[in-house]
Amino acid sequence: MAGSIAISPVASAADRNAFVDLPWRLYANDPHWTPPLKDEVHGLINPKKNPWFGHAEAVFLLARRDGKVTGRISAQIDKLVLAMPEVQGGGPGVGHWGMFEAEDTETAAALIAAAEDWLRGQGMTRAMGPFSLSIWxxxxxxxxxxxxxxxxxxxxHLPEYEAWIEAAGYHGxxxxxxxxxxxxxxxxxLVQRIVASGERNARINIRKVDKSRFNEEAALILSILNDAWSDNWGFVPLTDxxxxxxxKKLKPIVFEELIRVAEVEGVPVAFMMTLPNLNELTDDLNGRLFPFGWAKLLWRLRKPQIRTMRVPLMGVVKRLQSTRLASQLAFMMIEYIRQDALANYSAVRGEIGWVLDDNQGMKSIAETIESKVNRVYRVYEKAL
Incomplete structure (x- = not known):
């Protein structure tokens, strides 16, 4: 008979390697899993590298049966989440868990219980997850x-996880x-007419970002983002x-024609960021940049030819939200980036998201350009 599950915190280099490496075994037969870059995952969980730890703390747990690692989970508390309004998904007593992987239901139950115990021990009264490690x-x-x-x-994620998490008492x-x-x-x-109308409007200018002024452009985009998203559920402002x-991480995959800023009467009021689907360039690296993976990736990034582009971020300043102008600017940016993605990167599909389930403006834009929901991610919660 198999032994019981033992849960222990990551405490050594060997533990950290086991924590990072586990998905390679669990997803070995899943053709749709893309191996992450191991160096990125190690950096994510390293307080010396990831500045998220400047306002948060976390414990990383491993599950073992008879000495074999069968699962992992993180439990974390973010001071910025604790300071959020409750209606935005935060507030006093809200702790998170994430980076969840398990090979069976017994492991899953033990890991979630252990994460909850840690959160209770820190005075948390509500658990939400998964966040690996933050909403960003x-x-x-x-x-x-x-x-x-x-x-x-x-x-x-493995499809079994949904039932395992709900069995632990969580609801969406x-x-x-x-x-x-x-x-x-x-x-x-209709969209073509809206774009053409915007092009005739002398007040509107849609420009590419200038990568030679990367820091200045990044600060501009973040200022629009902070204003546009400040009332959104889950929004946590990024620190300097x-x-x-x-x-530093995004600069190598930033291409000027794929990121647009919309100006009205010379004032930046909206932006749209599009990234090449880096997964297509790293899938064959099996998570390893060294000894040769880094050189391969740099070469591929010189002029990437990629099937899919992803729009992870788009924002319009709050004073224009819910106006016709906001939609017009969005359609113009989407159309210009679509044209450049086709012409310069051989892209054939785009992916917009993620989009919150109550973001009616963004959902309406997505539906108007005839895009369809292709994936749904669920954040769960439970009273502790």
Missing amino acids: DEPGLLVQGHDHSPTVMMGH ARDLFTYDLDITKDFPP AEIAYAG
């Missing part, structure tokens, strides 16, 4: 769309959608250290 990393559990591979910076708090779009087709006539850290 990989939020939510994949509950729809297991039949195709995720795009860059989106998660992929929010759903996050991604939308699939065939970018080889022209947009519907996190912005610098994210900028």
Whole structure:
């Protein structure tokens, strides 16, 4: 008879390697799982590298049966989440868990219970997850769309996890959608007319970002983002250290024609960020940049030819939200980026998201350009 499950915190280099390496075994037979870059995962969980730990703390747990690692989970508390309004998904007593992987239901139950025990011990009264590690990393559990591979910076999970998490007493708090779009087709006539109207409006200017002014452009986009998203559920402002850290990671995959800023009468009021689906360039590296993976990736990034583009971020300043102008700017940015993705990167599809389930404006834009929901991620919650 198999032994019982033992849970222990990650305490050594060997433990950290086991924590990072586990998905390679669990997803070995899943054709839609894309191996993450191990160096990125190690950096994510390392307090010396990830500035998220400047306002948060976490414990990383491993499950073992008869000495064999059978699962992992993180439990974390973010001071910025504790300071959020309750209606935005935070507030006093809200702790998170994430980075959840398990090979069987007994392991899953033991890991979730252990994460909850740690959160209770820190005075938390409500658990939410999965967040790996924050909403800016990989939020939510994949509950729809297991039949195709995720795009860059989106998660992929075993379908059994949904039932295992719900069996632990969790219910859905929010759903996050991604939308699939065939970018080889022209947009519907209505959208084309809206774009043409915007092009005749001398007040509107849609420009590419200037990568030679990367830090200045990044600060501009973040200022629009902070204003546009400040009332959104789950929004946690990025610190200066996190912005610098994210900028350093994103700079190699930032291409000027794929990121647009909309100006009205010379004032920047909206932006749209599109990233090449890096997963297509790293899938064959099996998570390893060394000794040769880094050189391969740099070469491929010189002029990437990629099937899919992802729009992870789009924002319009709050004073324009729910106006016709906001929609017009969005359609114009989407159309210009669509054209460049087709012409310069051989892309044939786009993915928009994630989009909150109550974001009616963004859902309406996605539906108007005839994109369809292709994946759903669910954030769960439970009173402790």
